Amino acid sequence: MPSVTVRDVLRLALPLGTTISAGSAGLGRQVTWVATLRSTLPAFAELRGGELAVLAVDAIRTLDTRLSLAVLVRRLGQAPIPVAGVVALGTITNDDVTAAEEARLPLLQLPEGTDLREVEREITRLVSDYExxxxxxxxxxxxxxxxxxxxxxxxxxxxxxxxxxxxxxxxxxxxxxxxxxxxxxxxxxxxxxxxxxxxxxxxxxxxxxxxxxxxxxxxxxxxxxxxxxxxxxxxxxxxxxxxxxxxxxxxAKEQAVQAAEDRLRGDFVSNILSGPPGDLAAALQRGQELGYTLTVPHMAVLVKIDDAGPSALARLSGTIQNELTRRGIPAPLSRRESSVLCMLPTATNARPRELVEQLRERLLIDYPQVLLAVGTPVATLAEWRRSLEEAEQAMVLGRQLFGPGRVLAFSDLGVYRLLVRLRETPELWTFYRETLSRLADYDQRQGADLIKTLDAYFNHLGNLRATSGALHVHRNTLLYRLERIKDISGMDLDNAEEHFALWLALRAHRVLSTIEEG
Structure with a gap:
């Protein structure tokens, strides 16, 4: 059977709220048994050493008016084989504490109203059957x-x-x-x-x-x-x-509450994104009840993990919410099919892009494959949908153009911003068919790389040596491909307007391909 110490008694037998008044240095003393205060002198009979003395302070003076807890502690501590400690119910004075410290005897104070008989039983159980x-x-x-x-x-x-x-x-x-x-x-x-x-x-x-x-x-x-x-x-x-x-x-209770709040907040965001609210004042009031200030500009921040399931998205949403809460930013969140949308208020953030970069760095710790894309700030609830669409386009196009190692921002897309606005118009499709579609069809049928060649040629500003090096082909092979591009497309790269048209069509090609990807 393991030996029982005063510290064990404190943690495994005494009631909640028991405190150490003095003698903490002796908490490692071994406890052999429990001894309770008698109703007649001597106060404790047949002590063999190692007992834990249990008493009520008020009962001491009924034995002898000259007795006090301090006197009793000194006597118990000076015995040939001293007790292990004293457990007291009642008021403990500074004299009592001093006496216990001098005797290096643990003095434990029970909470008011403790049943001493129950304390004795608990200590006895611990000493006799520790396990x-x-x-x-x-x-x-x-x-x-x-x-x-x-x-x-x-x-x-x-x-x-x-x-x-x-x-x-x-x-x-x-x-x-x-x-x-x-x-x-x-x-x-x-x-x-x-x-x-x-x-x-x-x-x-x-x-x-x-x-x-x-x-x-x-x-x-x-x-x-x-x-x-x-x-x-x-x-x-x-x-x-x-x-x-x-x-x-x-x-689990926290998560259930959070899930209910997420659904409530997510439904609120979804309702706004589904179309302009019929009652703007009611929407603003509802947002205020949820803790949002919707009269300031917001921008869409789309956070995505490829192939993330519902549980992963729930954890991602919780991490984002915790980080925003830590920064004191009330931002509506909505969990979507494969991503989490945050409508970030920008009026209180002088550098919202910098904040999103910091959020990305924080999320990378737990989600190494996380992607963040942002739309442009918008002033009204009716424009939230546009900012979201911009973030979606930045997610797809920005990933192609810049890779995943940064925040993908719609504002960084340059001319692609114009082409995205036009991607479902007949004018852009007509322009594409007249300039690049024949080249794209030829590549698909023949397994050729003419569009890849054209892209490299533009990226290196028409420098033949740099282009051939990037493509790992001989200069003559490059010249042959450029001639084939001219023959198939009917566009001459030496003509400034046709050169620009092919450059623009190549970017339209990327944008139009996102219709299927999105």
Whole structure:
């Protein structure tokens, strides 16, 4: 059977709210049994050493008016084999604290209204059957945590209880390892602030032992719980396991509330995007109720992860919401089929593009394949749809033109911005057919690279050496291809107007291809 210390009694037998008044240096003393104050002198009979003395302060003077808790503590501490500590119910004075410190005797104060007979039973259970009491206290801790969760205490309330029942520092983290909340002190607090857990198990930092538990399913954890201290024992790990199970319920409750709010906010955004609100004043009022100021300009920010399923999009939406909340930015979010839309207010942000770049850097930590595209700021709700369409075009065209390593902005598309506006007009299709369609058809039939050759030629400003080098072909091969381009398209690259028409048609080709991609 494991030896039982005063610290074990404090955590595994005494009621919630018990405090250490003095003698914390002696918490490692071994407890052999429990001794209660007698109704007649001597106050404690047949002490063999190592007992935990349990008493009510008011009952001491009924034995002898000359007795006080301080006197009794000194006597118990000076015995040939002293007791392990004193557990007192009632007022503890400075003299009592001084006496306990001098005797290096732990003095624990019970919360008001404690039943001393129940305290005696709990200590007896722990000393006589440690394993059973250990399991019982673990179950009690889980019950207390779930009760607090149901009472609406939230993460802080649950962590308060964890810290109180372990005497250690505790912290809760998001799935990406970002600190959400903590209760701690000293080096342990600093260590938990620096920790970014990615898995369960032991860790160490700043001379602190840390134990990390997964919260939620192993494949898709909803977070991490960490316990830190100069020394951790089996109870700390047991408490962490029970705490993680209770926190999983708390986080599931949070997610359910967040999902309901997301649906509400998403429906609000969807209604605006579906067409101009019939009652603008009512829409503005509804937005205000949801925490938004819709009278300022907004711009669409589209966040996408390729092949992301509903659960991944839900996590992505939560991460974006948390980051915006941390920055104090109320922005409507809407989860779409394969992306998350954020209508970012720009009036309060002098550099909205810079903010989006920072958001991208933050998201890359958890989502290495994330893509962000932005439309231009618009002043009214009726224009939100246009900003979204611009962000969608920037997502497709910007990815082709610039690659995924930056925020894809509609304002960066140059002449493509004009062509996007024209892509479904008959004039652009007619222009394309008259300039480049025959070349595109030939490439498709013959498996040729004439359009690729033409693109490289324009990108290198007509420099034959640079173009042939980029295409990895001989200069004569390039000249042959350019002649074939002239013959098939009927356009002469030496003619300034026809040269420009082919350049523009090549860009129209990219834009028109996005109709199928979009």
């Amino acid at each position: 059973a009491q250990f399991e019982r206290r673990g179950a009690q801790l889980y019950d207390l945590l779930t009760q607090r969760s149901l009472a609406g205490a939230g993460l802080p309330g649950l962590l308060d209880l964890m810290a109180e029942r372990t005497g250690q520092s505790v912290a809760c983290y998001a799935p990406n390892g970002e600190l959400r909340a903590q209760r701690g002190r000293g080096s342990a607090r600093v260590a938990l602030q620096a920790l970014r857990p990615t898995a369960a198990g032991d860790a160490s930092m700043l001379n602190q032992q840390i134990w990390v538990e997964l919260i939620g399913p192993r494949d898709f954890p909803t977070g991490y719980l960490a316990v830190a201290g100069t020394a951790l024992d089996t109870w700390d790990r047991e408490a962490a396991q029970r705490g993680a199970a209770a926190l999983a319920l708390e986080l």
